[in-house]
Amino acid sequence: MDQNDGFLKDIWYFAVHGREIKPGALVHKVIAGQPVLVGRTKAGDAFAIRDICPHRGVPLSAGKFVETDNQPTVQCPYHGWRFGTDGVCKHIPSLYEGQDMDPTKIAVTSYPLREQQGALWVFVPSDLRNPAQPTEEPPLMPGVGDRPARIYQKFDLTCHVDNAVIGLIDPAHGPFVHKNWFWRDESGMREKAKEFAPVKNGFVMVGHKPSANSKVYSLLGGDVKTEISFLIPGVRIEHITAGKHHVVGMTTVTPTGPEETEITQSFYSTNPVLNFLAPVFKPFMYHFLKQDADIANIMQEGLKFDPRLMLINESDIQGKWYFSMKAEWDRARAEGRPFKNPVPEKTVLRWRS
Ligand code: FES
Ligand SMILES: [Fe+2]
Known part of the structure; x- marks a missing residue:
C-alpha cells in the first residue's frame, strides 16, 4: 500500500x-x-x-x-x-x-x-528499507498496573480509519445510534460543556463527574470521576476512578485496509467485584459496538459517492483536532523534528447530546 x-x-x-x-x-x-x-x-x-x-x-x-x-x-x-x-x-x-x-x-x-x-x-515504520525506531512507548492504561484487559470485544468496520476515529470521538451520535434502555436517548438530551486540554499525542476531556443521565455509571458507586482521552493514531481511553478503584475502557481502531478498520474495546479494572461481574457486561459491550459497526456500514453506502463532508462547531471540533494532529505528525516526520501538538491549551466545548 x-x-x-x-x-x-x-x-x-x-x-x-x-x-x-x-x-x-x-x-x-x-x-x-x-x-x-x-x-x-x-x-x-x-x-x-x-x-x-x-x-x-x-x-x-x-x-x-x-x-x-x-x-x-x-x-x-x-x-x-x-x-x-x-x-x-x-x-x-x-x-x-x-x-x-x-x-x-x-x-x-x-x-x-x-x-x-x-x-x-x-x-x-513509514520506510520499510530504513525503518525508524520508536522514540516513545505505546500508551499505558492508567491506574491498573500490569493487569491485562478483563474482557474485550472486536469488530470489523467497513470504513477508512479516519471515519472510524471521527465516530469514536463524536459526542453527538450517542442518543441516536446508541438508543438503548440502559443509556440515555434523544428525550434525555441536554446541553453539555466540557473542558479539553492537550496531552502527549492527543487531547483529554478533563476529569468530570459523568452525566447524571448515564444510568450505567450509577452502578459503579462511590465518588465517581471520569476522564476521557484520545491519542493518535486511534486510541480512546476512558479512565474512571470510583473510590479507590480504577476502571479503564480502551477503544482502539487499527486500519486493516483502505476501507476496513478493526475496532477493539477492552475493559480493565482493579475492582474485584466488577471483574467478577465483567463477563455479564460483555453482551452490552457487543451491542454497543455493533451499533457503531452498523452505522459505519450504512455510512459507507453514502461514502461510495465520495460526497463532501462537514465538521461543524462545536460538536465536531475533536474531529478537526484529529486531522490537524495527523497533518502535524506527518510534517514533523518529514522535517525530522518532534511532534508539536496543535490542540489549543484550553478549550470549553458545548453541544447537546
Ligand atoms: S516462497 Fe520460497 S521459501 Fe518462501
Ligand atoms: Fe458510538
Whole structure:
C-alpha cells in the first residue's frame, strides 16, 4: 500500500491482545496497510515481522516454527527458507555445500513490538528499507498496573480509519445510534460543556463527574470521576476512578485496509467485584459496538459517492483536532523534528447530546 493510504506511520498501533497469540502461534494481521506476522515462540516471546516471504511472497504465517541452531525460526511453506524472530533469514535449504550465498543478507522487516498490560502493540515504520525506531512507548492504561484487559470485544468496520476515529470521538451520535434502555436517548438530551486540554499525542476531556443521565455509571458507586482521552493514531481511553478503584475502557481502531478498520474495546479494572461481574457486561459491550459497526456500514453506502463532508462547531471540533494532529505528525516526520501538538491549551466545548 502506498504512502497515500492516509494511515499514520512511525507510530504504535494496537495489534491484538496477547492471550490470543498462544505459544507456538503464527498469526497474520494487517496493520496500517502492512502485512504483519504476529507470533509467539514456544518459550513465550512475542515478535512481529513482515508477513511476506522475500523469495516468492508467500505469507510466512502459513509456515511453521522449526529450530535452527537452537533458535526458533519460522519456516516458509514453499521452499523452506527459515527466518528468525528478528526477521533475518537463517537458512535456505536449496543451497549446496560451499555455495556462494549468504542467507543472513536477506531479511524481512522486523517490527518493534511491546507486550504490556496483556496487549501487543506494533510500531509501523513509514520506510520499510530504513525503518525508524520508536522514540516513545505505546500508551499505558492508567491506574491498573500490569493487569491485562478483563474482557474485550472486536469488530470489523467497513470504513477508512479516519471515519472510524471521527465516530469514536463524536459526542453527538450517542442518543441516536446508541438508543438503548440502559443509556440515555434523544428525550434525555441536554446541553453539555466540557473542558479539553492537550496531552502527549492527543487531547483529554478533563476529569468530570459523568452525566447524571448515564444510568450505567450509577452502578459503579462511590465518588465517581471520569476522564476521557484520545491519542493518535486511534486510541480512546476512558479512565474512571470510583473510590479507590480504577476502571479503564480502551477503544482502539487499527486500519486493516483502505476501507476496513478493526475496532477493539477492552475493559480493565482493579475492582474485584466488577471483574467478577465483567463477563455479564460483555453482551452490552457487543451491542454497543455493533451499533457503531452498523452505522459505519450504512455510512459507507453514502461514502461510495465520495460526497463532501462537514465538521461543524462545536460538536465536531475533536474531529478537526484529529486531522490537524495527523497533518502535524506527518510534517514533523518529514522535517525530522518532534511532534508539536496543535490542540489549543484550553478549550470549553458545548453541544447537546
Ligand atoms: S516462497 Fe518462501 S521459501 Fe520460497
Ligand atoms: Fe458510538
